[in-house]
Amino acid sequence: MSNTRPSEVSEAIKKLGSAEQVVVQTYIENLEAEIKQLKGDDVGEHENTSGDGQSQAEAVVDEEETTEEETTDEAAVEEEKEEEEPYPPMYESGDDMDQAGTYKMEASDFKSAGDYAAALDKYTLAIQAAPPSALLLANRADALLRLGRSGAAVRDCSSALEQNPDSAKALRIRGRAYKELQEYEKSRKDLSSSQTIDYDDVAAEDLKFVTEKVKESDKEKVQKKLEGEQKLRKRAEEIQKAQEEARKEAEEEAAEREAREAEMGDVPPMGGMPGGMGGMPGGMGGMPGGMGGMPGGMGGMPGGMGGMPGGDGGGMGGLMSALLSDPELAAGMQNPKVMAAFSSLMSSPGGAAGLMSNPAKMQELMADPEVGPFIQKLMKKMGPMMGGGGMPGAGSGMGDDGDEFDDLPDLDDVPNL
Numbered sequence: 001m002s003n004t005r006p007s008e009v010s011e012a013i014k015k016l017g018s019a020e021q022v023v024v025q026t027y028i029e030n031l032e033a034e035i036k037q038l039k040g041d042d043v044g045e046h047e048n049t050s051g052d053g054q055s056q057a058e059a060v061v062d063e064e065e066t067t068e069e070e071t072t073d074e075a076a077v078e079e080e081k082e083e084e085e086p087y088p089p090m091y092e093s094g095d096d097m098d099q100a101g102t103y104k105m106e107a108s109d110f111k112s113a114g115d116y117a118a119a120l121d122k123y124t125l126a127i128q129a130a131p132p133s134a135l136l137l138a139n140r141a142d143a144l145l146r147l148g149r150s151g152a153a154v155r156d157c158s159s160a161l162e163q164n165p166d167s168a169k170a171l172r173i174r175g176r177a178y179k180e181l182q183e184y185e186k187s188r189k190d191l192s193s194s195q196t197i198d199y200d201d202v203a204a205e206d207l208k209f210v211t212e213k214v215k216e217s218d219k220e221k222v223q224k225k226l227e228g229e230q231k232l233r234k235r236a237e238e239i240q241k242a243q244e245e246a247r248k249e250a251e252e253e254a255a256e257r258e259a260r261e262a263e264m265g266d267v268p269p270m271g272g273m274p275g276g277m278g279g280m281p282g283g284m285g286g287m288p289g290g291m292g293g294m295p296g297g298m299g300g301m302p303g304g305m306g307g308m309p310g311g312d313g314g315g316m317g318g319l320m321s322a323l324l325s326d327p328e329l330a331a332g333m334q335n336p337k338v339m340a341a342f343s344s345l346m347s348s349p350g351g352a353a354g355l356m357s358n359p360a361k362m363q364e365l366m367a368d369p370e371v372g373p374f375i376q377k378l379m380k381k382m383g384p385m386m387g388g389g390g391m392p393g394a395g396s397g398m399g400d401d402g403d404e405f406d407d408l409p410d411l412d413d414v415p416n417l
Contacts, residue, residue, distance in 0.1 A: 027193045030192075030193055031161070031193060034189070035162065088152060089124060090127065090159070091132050100130040101126075104122070104126045106122045107121075110122060111139075111143060116143045120140065120143040120144060120147065123139055123143060134170060137157070137160035137163075138156070138167060140156050141153040141160070141173045141174070141177070142173050145177050145180070148180075150181050151181070153173060154181070157171070157173050158174065161174070168197040168198035171193050171194035175187045175189075175190030175191035175194060176191075178190060178210075184210045188207065188211055191210065195207060323378075328377055328381075329377060329381065332374040337368075337370050341365060341375075342374075
């Protein structure tokens with residue numbers, strides 16, 4: 001309990017039942033919270049309300065942050081306050097109680113006559129003449145409220161409640177001023193508290209009105225909260241769906257990339273043909289008498305090129321093993337273009353040896369900047385395994401040192417067909 005609580009209130013609380021004690025305790029807590037707010041202190045948490053029908057959902061809403069709509073409403077209220085006339089002056093110094101009493105009587109007469117502007121002037125003079133009481137401040141607040149100066153009325157009532165927190169009149173007038181400012185929650189608290197001290201029929205109607213407004217506002221807050229939560233859930237689902245789609249797409253791209261790399265990096269070597277390439281018994285038939293039109297002709301090749309009776313070391317498979325065991329040739333075979341040219345060459349009639357009798361094919365292969373160098377290395381290193389036997393009819397032009405491919409023509413030496 002507050003140390004400023006009057007002893008009469010404490011005694012009254014002890015005589016009440018538990019339900020009535022809750023009502024009174026709530027009223028006191030509301031007053032204490034309001035005083036702290038007027039002094040500039042932070043109010044830590046919302047107080048529980050008295051029995052005026054606030055539902056559990058409304059209590060939850062009280063803890064929410066100010067919504068955008070509330071901010072807009074408060075801005076409008078502040079703008080309305082700014083449009084009011086300057087607040088009337090408060091007491092500064094002086095102790096002329098007699099003069100203050102005279103001004104109060106004159107103000108009361110003007111108020112009874114309905115001249116609230118004149119009453120306001122006299123109340124102000126009374127406040128400046130001597131330290132004002134809570135009742136005098138509440139009376140000037142009443143005149144201010146009737147003149148439409150709700151903000152100034154709130155200020156005077158708050159000053160009155162600092163002196164006497166149990167001033168029912170100050171609570172009632174401030175509650176009505178908050179109502180005019182559309183601060184319905186504050187209005188409901190003040191009017192509810194004033195009714196527990198001094199019941200008033202007009203204040204009861206005001207309290208009923210602002211209570212309905214608070215319920216409507218709380219209902220809107222709950223609805224907006226639910227809509228906001230729904231939007232957040234929907235947005236979270238969209239984000240989760242997008243992330244899942246991105247993950248699947250990344251996995252598919254990774255799988256396709258791995259498949260392509262496997263195709264490019266793991267090209268299996270050509271398997272040996274069982275038994276190798278069938279030998280060509282007797283090789284290529286000789287050309288007795290040489291080629292016509294060339295006097296003397298080119299010496300015939302009576303035995304032709306030596307056949308490949310079953311290949312070397314398992315036919316083409318053995319040749320491939322030998323190729324892959326040579327670092328330079330193995331590196332060249334990694335080139336798909338070279339691999340294709342080699343396969344075409346070996347599958348053609350006569351194999352690599354048949355290339356010598358096909359100048360057009362020779363020129364085509366040797367002219368390729370990728371295939372030509374490989375063919376030269378291939379013929380020099382692997383000639384004997386590719387059926388390149390001696391060509392006795394070729395005379396000294398086919399190499400006198402026994403290596404039939406050492407003098408294989410370079411690219412520039414191939415005849416231009």
